[in-house]
Amino acid sequence: MGIAASIGTPIKRREDPRLITGQATYVDDIKLHGMLHMAVLRSPYGHARINSINTEAAKKHPGVKAVYTSADMAGIGTVAVAVPLGEIANGMGLHGPLAEGKVRFFGDPVAVVIADDRYVARDARDLIEVDYEPLPAAIDIEEAMKPGAPLLYEKFGTNVAFGMHPPTDEIDKVFAQTLTDGGIVLKQRIYNQRLAPNSMETRGVVADYNKASKMLTVWCSSQNPHILRNILAALIGHPQHQVHVIVPEVGGGFGSKIDIYPEEMIASVAARKLGQPVKWIEDRSENLAVAVHGRDQVDYVEVAATKEGKITGLKVHGISDLGAYCQLFTDVIMIAFGFPVSCGAYDIPVIHLSADIVFTNKAPTDAYRGAGRPEATFVTERVIDLVARELGKDPAEVRRLNFIQPNQFPYKSAAGAVYDTGNYEAALDKALSISNYQALRAEQAQKRAEGKLMGIGLSSYIEICGFGPKGSAPIGLYESARIRVEQSGTVMLYTGSSPHGQGEETTFAQIVADEFSIAPDQVMVMHGDTDSTPEGRGTYGSRTTAVGGSAAYTAAVRLKEKMKLIASFMLEASPSDVTLEDGKFSVAGSPQKSVSFEDVAATANTSNTLHPSIEPGLETTVFWEPEACTFPFGTHISVVEIDKETGQVELKRMIAVDDCGRQINPMIVQGQVHGGLAQGIGQALIEAVVYSNDGQLMTATLMDYAMPLASEFPHFELDSTVTPTTVNPLGVKGVGEAGTIGSTPAVANAVIDALGVAHIDMPFNAEKIWKIIHQK
């Protein structure tokens, strides 16, 4: 009986046994001898001057080891920014780990207490006296851009950090010509609201310093151990080789655990000063206030289309709300990630993109599941429906009419991205078929006649992921894999990828096992520790399988070649005649003459008679850099019914046909889509971060920030098409964010369809919808 290929099979996850029995270690589970606890004093104001801070009483509290303010962080660098645009390059928006002179958002860290236990730290924190002088806050992003708005960074004279306003001659011509030809031009303002990522595990860090060896060990709930290590070392002025980062189990990230935040910096500095381990665990209220928020973008869009519905030109002016400070990708989310895919799945000949990025007195924004692509896709998908509505056409057919065709790939979009492969019509047709679309429209007509509000919404999205190719980022975004085949035949894979629920211990084992023709159980996947894993870039941007998996695959291919060579000596055959099948190396045509995978592994590691041309051992490290990004795509269809009495939107059906290229483990792929759908639907229907006009965070606990619950979703109807990518050897496009990107516009389009209006901004909560119904 042979060893069946594992790729493509839904095998159970090997992560699960420890997780389902409570035996896994998350950062708050770490307890070190002599460990101290850190509590952070945060600004209760959205914008204020700090006149003085008095820490004397706090310092004297029994059990307190230290109290730090910005004065104690002298020489520590500012929170890292990957690409400082515009005035950010001149210092606008940069901040040290503790506030100096001013606080600029509710929750801005002002001081920390380090104490013997968690309770003492909080009690002592309450004794710190800060003399604040509250200032008016800049909250609404468009108001923040106007002259006279409260300024976060007075010396720059504005809240706008960077603007990009290219000439509009070409798009103006296109619009004019379209009108002349009998087409239409539509305009719409679209708001993509601020969200809180809300991973179920909040952030946390334990920093431990050994004074003799000068080794700083940092456990952190992070998505990228090596980036954390490198940036932390640079910012706190510690030699890189003496910073050891260990990422234990991570309870979700969704982008909020990419950045290197103030708390990691402060805990590390504290540990170094005090020579004792320092632990900081974020509570949920802190997480809602200061862990990076997602989205918060206003788009002014203009579209020109023929009377048949073919789009001739698109003009998008995006305004990105940065929040109070620039963190790792804050300033580039819209421009670098969203803009290049602003044409979506459509063959739009001309697009004009302009931007303003603006500081406001809110938490910093940064990557949140989709990072720029949900915002861009939302605009494109709303535009299609606006065109369809204006022309009285079926939104499915307007999509079909505008799709990029399969024979146009690789496709250079007018917005800049070069799409790898795609077959958008196939995904659309599959979704239409599953939804029984014509029947749905008939049902809708019937229900409308009865005065009921039923809506059907589509979204045919594409997205860009698998970051990233040379030149696409300020540092190389390769991924790494070190494989060692042990004497026993067990395969150890050390990867630079860093999962937080994606299941790569299972999927990477599948990839490597198939290459070696062994069972996945024979492959161990290690991650998270900067001492044992090669320099990597981590897990975000749906890159883990596309880039990390490709690195693992490439390393396996390389070692397989060496094993074949060794086997050829053992079998006294030419290497080109040696095949590997069912865990055995044999000579083509003489299957009875074989050596097992384990035999070769043992020989490589222990033989004292290896041919002189062969280096002993069986270990290799690969750094794999993609040549291009990948472009997952799909069509989602949402069916909603709205209760006229209450304005409550009920999601009756959610159909998702997604194409992530080749699927390593279909069960894990579907899980990623489910989770993505939940977040995308959450944005459409209930989620929003809300600040008062003076900068108070109104959604400061889970009582106020609505999180989707199990009872709020229908059974998701999933299917897929498979259009492999050409940019990596696995054919994998990535799927982590696609569900979120595709679903939000589908739900929005459904609600707007139900109400028969041109546009409404999210979230579609009952109060908002009720008002619209009863004002009509």
Add this chain to the structure above:
Amino acid sequence: MLLVHYLREDLGLTGTHIGCDTSQCGACTVLLNGDSVKACTVLAVQADGAEVTTIEGLAPEGGLHPIQEGFWEKHGLQCGFCTPGMIMASAQLLKSNPNPTDAEIRKALEGNICRCTGYQNIVSAVQYAAEHMRTGASEPVGAGE
């Protein structure tokens, strides 16, 4: 002192997690005298003399409880952080309702927030467990399998 802190810090049973500060999320769900409670909303002293079952104590020795099996078989978890609480809440559900519909499962788990799975496979996991517990078809499965 809250029960959840007593379990985690004094007893070292870190399987029970803390996910919020307002009793919304359910990550801290344990069984107190056989009934589910949110350990963040129970003072340790209130549990004096009671039997508390945490995730670590759910399974038979060396095996897995059918609910744990269900979560494994049906990919009912991703990051695992909400999972212990979700499993304990499911145990309560199946105790009161051994044959729940999907809708009943979703309603019963309203007190447990998951950000990763979208809940769909959690529902499947609980159905799997319900079936195995009803028919007694489940043999304790080695936790290493």
